[in-house]
Amino acid sequence: MPSLLEKCIHDLEKINQLKRVKTPVDPYLEMSAIQLRMYEQQGPALLFENIIGSKYRAVSNLFGTIERSRYLFRNTLPVIEELLALRINPINAVKHPFKLLHHIPNFINGIPKKVSLNILNQFDEIKISDLPHIHHWQDDGGAFITLPQVYSEDIEIPGIKKSNLGMYRIQLSGNDYIPNEEIGLHYQLHRGIGIHQKKTNDRGIPLKVSCFVGGHPAHSFAAVMPLPEGISELHFAGLLANRRFRYTYYDGYLISTDADFIILGEVLPNYTKLEGPFGDHLGYYSLKHPFPVIKVKKVLARKNAIWTFTVVGRPPQEDTSFGKIIHEITANVLPKEVPGLIELNAVDAAGVHPLLLAIGQERYTPYLTNKKPSEILTIAHRILGTGQLSLAKYLWIAEHQIGMPSVHQPEKFLPYCLERIDLQTDLHFETCTSIDTLDYSSVTLHEGSKLVLAVAGDKKRTLKSSLSFDESNYLIKYGIAKICLPGILCIQTKEFVSYTDVAKDCESLWVLWSLRYFEGIVLVVLVDDITFVNQHIHNFLWVTFTRSDPAKDIHGFKERVIDKHWGCSSPLLIDARSKPHHAPPLKKKSIVEESVDKILRDLV
Numbered sequence: 001m002p003s004l005l006e007k008c009i010h011d012l013e014k015i016n017q018l019k020r021v022k023t024p025v026d027p028y029l030e031m032s033a034i035q036l037r038m039y040e041q042q043g044p045a046l047l048f049e050n051i052i053g054s055k056y057r058a059v060s061n062l063f064g065t066i067e068r069s070r071y072l073f074r075n076t077l078p079v080i081e082e083l084l085a086l087r088i089n090p091i092n093a094v095k096h097p098f099k100l101l102h103h104i105p106n107f108i109n110g111i112p113k114k115v116s117l118n119i120l121n122q123f124d125e126i127k128i129s130d131l132p133h134i135h136h137w138q139d140d141g142g143a144f145i146t147l148p149q150v151y152s153e154d155i156e157i158p159g160i161k162k163s164n165l166g167m168y169r170i171q172l173s174g175n176d177y178i179p180n181e182e183i184g185l186h187y188q189l190h191r192g193i194g195i196h197q198k199k200t201n202d203r204g205i206p207l208k209v210s211c212f213v214g215g216h217p218a219h220s221f222a223a224v225m226p227l228p229e230g231i232s233e234l235h236f237a238g239l240l241a242n243r244r245f246r247y248t249y250y251d252g253y254l255i256s257t258d259a260d261f262i263i264l265g266e267v268l269p270n271y272t273k274l275e276g277p278f279g280d281h282l283g284y285y286s287l288k289h290p291f292p293v294i295k296v297k298k299v300l301a302r303k304n305a306i307w308t309f310t311v312v313g314r315p316p317q318e319d320t321s322f323g324k325i326i327h328e329i330t331a332n333v334l335p336k337e338v339p340g341l342i343e344l345n346a347v348d349a350a351g352v353h354p355l356l357l358a359i360g361q362e363r364y365t366p367y368l369t370n371k372k373p374s375e376i377l378t379i380a381h382r383i384l385g386t387g388q389l390s391l392a393k394y395l396w397i398a399e400h401q402i403g404m405p406s407v408h409q410p411e412k413f414l415p416y417c418l419e420r421i422d423l424q425t426d427l428h429f430e431t432c433t434s435i436d437t438l439d440y441s442s443v444t445l446h447e448g449s450k451l452v453l454a455v456a457g458d459k460k461r462t463l464k465s466s467l468s469f470d471e472s473n474y475l476i477k478y479g480i481a482k483i484c485l486p487g488i489l490c491i492q493t494k495e496f497v498s499y500t501d502v503a504k505d506c507e508s509l510w511v512l513w514s515l516r517y518f519e520g521i522v523l524v525v526l527v528d529d530i531t532f533v534n535q536h537i538h539n540f541l542w543v544t545f546t547r548s549d550p551a552k553d554i555h556g557f558k559e560r561v562i563d564k565h566w567g568c569s570s571p572l573l574i575d576a577r578s579k580p581h582h583a584p585p586l587k588k589k590s591i592v593e594e595s596v597d598k599i600l601r602d603l604v
Contacts, residue, residue, distance in 0.1 A: 004216040004241075004258050005306050008072065009047055009059060017068055018045040018059075023599050026052050027143070029592045030599075032136040032311040035060045036588070037596055039311075039318050044068075047306075054132040058307035062217055063321040070325070072217050076242050079106050080329055083239065110235040112160055113244040117257050123300035128180045130299070131261065132307045133172055137279030138589050141288065142174020144278060147308045149212040149223040150185070151254055152196045155203070160247070160254070164192030165233035167223040169278065170211060170263075170294075176273050177293070184275040185209070185267060185292045188391075188437040197267055197292065206266035209294060210253050214260025214308050216241040224322050226330070226387050251297075260305035265294035277583075282351040282546055283314025284583040286438045289445060313586050314542065315348045323348055338382045340375055342400050345407040346389070347545075349538040353436040354545040357407035357414075358383060358397040362456055371399065373426060373454035380428075380452045391436040392450065394545055399456035411485060411537045415463055418487040418522040420455040423556060424567035428452040431551045440583040441549040449551035461570075463487030464520030474512055478505075480530045484540050487522040489571070492530035496577040499552065502526075506555045506573060513557045513571065524573040547576040 002010070012018040025031050025048055038046055038061050045061045045068065063069045070077060083106065133143035148170050154162035168191065171177065171184030187193050193209075200207040212219065218241035222233045238245045246257040253264045272290035280286045310318045323346070335341045342359040346352045360379040362371060376397050383389050383397075396417050398404065405412035428451070435441075435448035442448030463486040467475075475481040479493035493505070512518060525544050527533045533540050548554070553575040556568020 003214070003260060003302055003304070003306070004243075005059070005214045005260055005308070006304070008062075008217055009045070009306070012045055012062075012068070012071075015071070016044065017071070018047060019043075019603055021046055021048045021599065021603060022050055023602055024050045024052055025599065026595075027054070027132055028135045029138060029589060030595060031058070031060070031132075031134050031309075033588065033592045033596045034599060035309075035311045035318075036313065037600060039064050051132050054130065054307075056130075056132055056301070056305055056307050058132050058134070058309055060309050060311070061318060062308065063221075063310075063325075064318050066321050066324050069321045073221075073240055073325075076106075076218075076240050077325075077329070080236075080239055106239060109242055109244055110239045111244060112232075112234045112238060113246050115246050115248050115257055117248050119248065119250050119255060119257075119300065122257070123262065123302055126299050126301050128172055128183060128263070128296060128299055130301070131172065132309075134309050136311050137285070137313070137586055139285055139584070140174075140278055141171060141274075141276050142177075143172040145170040145172060145211070145213060146310050146312065147213065147220050149215070149219055149256070149259075150187075150193065151210040151212065151256070152193045152207060153254070154196055155199050155205075155207075160232065160234055163232065163234065163254070164196060165219075165223050165237070166191055166193055167220070168193060171275050171278070175275065175288070181296055182273070183263070183265070183294050183296060184273065185294050186275050186278070186286075187291075200267075201269040204269055206268050206295070208253055208264075208266055210255060211263040211265075211294070212256045212259035212261070213263075214302075214306055215256055215258040216243065219245070219256065219258070220308065221322065221325070224319075225326060253297075255300075260302045261307065262298075262300040263294070263296060264298045264300075265296045267292045267294055279313055279586045280438045281312040281315060281317065281319060282354070282436075282438050283542060284438075284440065284546070284585050287440070287583055315351060315538075320348050323352065334386075338379060338386065340379050341383070343407045344383065345410075346392070347410060347541060349410075350541040350545040351439075353388070353391045354393045354439065354441075355541065356383065356389065356392045356395045357410060358395060359400050359404070359407055360397055362399045371457035372422075373397075373399070373456045376454050376456060377428065377452070380454060384430075384450065384452075391434065391439075393435055393439065393441070393448065393550065394451050394453070396453045397455075410541060414488070415486040417453060417455045419459045419461055419463060420457060421453060421522065422455075422460070423522070423570055423572055424560075425565075426454050427567060427572070428454065429551060429566060439546070440581065441547060441553070443549075443552075443581050448549050451550035451554065461522070462520055463522065464489075464518065471518060474517060478509055482530055482534050483521075484525070484534050485537070487520060488525065488540075489518070489521045489523070490525045490527050490530055490533050490540070492528065492533075493526055493577075495528070496575070496579050502555070502575055509573075510557045513569075518571075521571050524571050526573065526575045526577050528577050544574060544576045547578060547582065548574050 168187040222237035275291040347355040360376040559568040
């Protein structure tokens with residue numbers, strides 16, 4: 001009998017949304033390069049049927065387009081949106097009781113179902129070395145699982161009620177891991193599994209974890225879904241799959257009986273090993289750092305199991321579709337959770353966490369003619385205190401006005417904010433705080449700074465959209481300069497040497513502003529490659545907001561501190577050049593790209 005994943009593959013094949021790769025492919029770089037290329041072409045999902053070194057098949061690019069992702073969940077996405085709407089406004093259930101009755105089968109699907117099953121009759125016992133060891137980028141520390149569903153329970157409240165299902169990367173090989181006995185577990189700050197491990201650490205006992213690969217695509221999606229407090233990932237997985245999440249227990253471990261592969265193990269207290277490097281979703285390598293280790297107890301594979309994987313890198317990538325579907329589902333939820341919030345965009349092109357754009361309401365002072373940010377500052381703090389949004393580094397938030405651009409148009413929204421910002425009062429820094437583990441713009445792992453740029457009121461200035469011949473000449477001694485967006489001047493200057501040198505360079509640059517040149521330039525960005533940055537708005541967003549730490553890399557003309565509040569006159573400067581402590585960017589390997597050309601020609 002075909003598995004749920006196999007059924008999904010057949011479903012996609014019927015509508016020409018899946019191709020079978022029958023040519024032998026190398027899991028070292030080749031498979032990932034094929035996946036990257038197919039995603040770039042917005043092509044179909046891929047089923048690799050002949051993987052060198054493994055008897056198992058593997059599928060990738062399942063979520064490679066937003067249309068395919070919607071198709072996978074075509075029967076349940078509307079249901080999910082309706083149920084979340086009922087949660088936001090439960091009074092509607094009272095007003096429309098028959099609508100609630102209509103959803104009873106869906107509520108049932110959301111209840112996990114414990115089944116009686118002899119696991120060893122359904123699954124083969126194998127070793128870690130039998131799995132497809134996919135090495136994604138050339139400087140990765142080994143092979144990784146990139147679509148795992150890692151399950152753990154709260155030792156104080158055992159069972160599924162307070163369980164966590166999360167997508168945390170798993171390193172299968174390399175470094176100092178004992179082959180077939182140890183694998184790496186990397187999870188970032190503010191993750192549910194961290195709460196579970198803290199409790200077992202405090203008691204000096206291991207945390208039992210189950211890692212599932214494959215199964216219904218809804219299970220992978222549930223593992224990344226930022227659910228409201230009190231809603232279990234297992235419940236959501238059942239709702240999205242239109243099938244109750246089936247599970248049983250084996251030797252004290254919960255097992256998803258619909259999974260294709262299962263890894264069972266223990267995370268020992270205070271036991272870590274170096275994990276990484278790994279080419280990550282910011283477009284850089286996350287480097288080697290100590291992370292927990294799973295002591296492997298048992299590895300199981302379904303008959304005819306299929307491995308699922310993706311490749312992450314500089315966005316957009318396949319995980320971008322996750323973000324788009326999540327936004328579609330939660331677009332109406334977050335504004336209800338954060339009163340006054342109108343719109344929010346975690347900008348994918350900038351790596352998601354580095355940059356948030358938001359619109360909020362100023363409702364309490366309608367009589368003021370000289371508006372200043374007030375309620376939107378409260379909204380900003382609420383945003384930065386919400387789940388994974390707390391890892392954001394830059395938050396631009398503007399007062400809602402009729403006809404203003406959407407936060408999903410950053411090329412318009414950023415200039416709109418710069419037309420209205422008061423650089424002496426509207427910059428709000430938070431220093432020595434937590435940032436994304438994968439962000440190396442700070443010199444300290446996990447720790448960096450945040451900046452809220454909050455704007456309200458009417459337009460204060462007209463932005464400059466081009467440089468005159470004379471203005472370009474004035475800037476020659478500083479570097480090649482171009483206006484990348486209205487009001488934003490990018491300068492390709494010398495390589496970064498030290499923060500002391502940056503301060504000196506700024507002093508000489510400000511001479512031009514003291515002579516009243518460059519009216520209408522509100523933001524200056526120092527970059528390494530002006531041609532790359534100016535090619536596309538995505539390049540500008542990626543470079544500017546992934547390569548800068550607000551507290552260390554922001555400077556300003558006539559900067560000053562009043563009542564411990566930092567401000568400046570126009571312009572503001574962001575040093576977005578690469579620095580010695582930054583992680584290296586991801587690069588493709590040309591020899592692998594040549595072999596991919598041949599495989600894709602055969603595929604057509």
